[in-house]
Amino acid sequence: MLRNDAPQDMASYVREHRRQTGNPAVKENGMTLRQSRSFLGAVAQARSQAEKPFPFMVEAAGRESLTDYIASAKPMIERLLVEHGAILFRGFAVSEATDFSAALAQLEPNILTYTERSSPRTAVAEKVYTSTDHPAHQKIAMHSEQSYTLNWPCLISFFCRKKAASGGNTPIADNRKILSALSEPLRSKFLEYGVMYRRVYTPGLGIDWRTAFQTEDKATVEAFCESRGISLTWEDDDRLRTTQLRSAFQKHPVTGELVWFNHALFFHVTSLEPGLAEALIDAVGLQNVPTNTCFGNGEAFSADDLALLRGAVDEATVEFDWQGGDILLLDNMLSQHGRDSFTGEREVLTLMAGPYADRAAPLRAPHQG
Template sequence: MSTPFTATRLRPRPVSSAEWVRESLLDAEQGYLKIVEARRPGLALDAWIAGHRAELETALVEQGGVLFRGFAVADASAFSAAVQALSPNLLDYLERAAARQEVAHRVFTSTEFSPDGWIPMHHEMSYSHNWPSRIHFYCDVPPAAQGRTPLADERRVTARIPEAIRQRFLEGGVCYVRNYGPEIDLTWQEGFQTQRREEVEAYCRQTGTAWTWLDDQHLNTRQVRQAMVRHPVTGEHLWFNHAHMFHVSNMPPALSRALLDDVGEAGLPRNAYYGDGSPIEPETLETIRAAYRSEMRLFDWRQGDVLMLDNFISVHGREPFSGARRILVTMTDLHVHRT
């Protein structure tokens, strides 16, 4: 007599996570940056993230970020959906430091800076009074040549910065001076995303930023911000500022000389000082830049890649490139700094 089929016999075999994805690390020795690569075509990233949120939250803190590769992420909308599966609240870009275009709701092009130059590694918006806890990237068009996104683990960078330098910055933080205007940098309308001067003034007042209107088109701002912060989850004390980015010494020498001859130090698009307004020694900034270079890690972009970073632990930059390159970015999880 034949045995009848039962529900138990028809139950599908469970599929393990390893059958769907392959996991590795960008730097296995240092345990930095988790890589999750789809092993089956057409795997939707938003669905995968929704089912693995807890382990991804852990990876962001422990490994500093996650690179997703080989998933079905066709465009900016699919990228946005994947990000929102982990962090639903996308952020706008206010107090901008570079030109960008919004290609979908709160999804932007990466910094539209000359392709022949490096963008040093940095924490997103560490010059501001608040910043995203996480930043996410999407490779829409891979670079034709070079154009990689350098990464580093800030925990290791901070350990390389001499204690004397850390203490000097901790005494008063970092003072950023910026000049907005159509001839030299972003206009104030671009930087603050408004056409109304009173809205700029309200933002500056709210954030403790001093401002001076030089005329209708030119605005000068001055603000003192933190040099280091504590990670909100781990409590680690981390280097976190834009001094090495905004300081005049970050410009190509020929450009800085030309600008200084033309507008003087007070008229530079941006500059950085110690919190008390005194100049930062160029050798101090070079020590900081060398610490970042020592910890730099690189990977080659592939179309559809999604990179999610903890903005406290990981810094990012951009190497020069030629030909096509289109990397999109969105930010999430606003952190408001309180001194």
């Protein structure tokens, strides 16, 4: 499984290293997934989620305008989104990126520019992007968009302009279910320490700092990082190293519930496709992999921690088959998304809206600056 931030050329980078050094291919990680059945009293609201449709489907009777429908049904849509975490609009008259953005602007007019990037995307219209530019054969792991930042989008939406010949679904996972499946000791540890994110922007390996921060100016990067509590170090060969401490949980701006919201698993080096993580570490060293995570006190996640996290995510993940013209709307704090590998042409667009900072102040991890 490949994370959303993994570079298109990472596998070729490792293959070239093997060719030069003569190292054989590494074995796949053999950790056994262990799933916790412990349901915590603090997250009892998840108990009824199993009976709720996920995603909730709204199907047009005819080729109705989605823009008009959302404008007329906004309170109901907002209620359904908080209750279910995901809504699938099907059969509406949506064919272009501008139709997509106009419809979602009825629900949340503050559509965002993609900043502090971790995935390659191409803009196709104002603030509308390709969902990802990663190659078709790569699978993208589950995540909530930009949960490593201090001002993430509360909403994220996807528009299937053209479904793939095979595969290419957008799996989704319920963060309430994920949280309810975590053991109390692990949950408490994340509450106490938060998550430390370490990123290394190396030319030719993953996203470089110019792409991530959308600038050529180092001073602009420094100002951005300072304003968001990100420590940075410029190194030789145009490499940038950053570290940021974040809470593993956030409060939902509507319900007030504490939700599981982080990139702890997604950015962890072992979330690369099987065999690639060890090969990459061998090639550049653990300290130089593009992304990695640990507890906020610097303690590494154990194999059991990672297995429990993966088991909880897998148990909460569901899939549906895209149809051309579908619009998937996610509460980004209640749901995660990913991407299956595919064949043929696939056109799925995305937009992000509703900055959290406009609604509430983010929770900070202990000792976070």
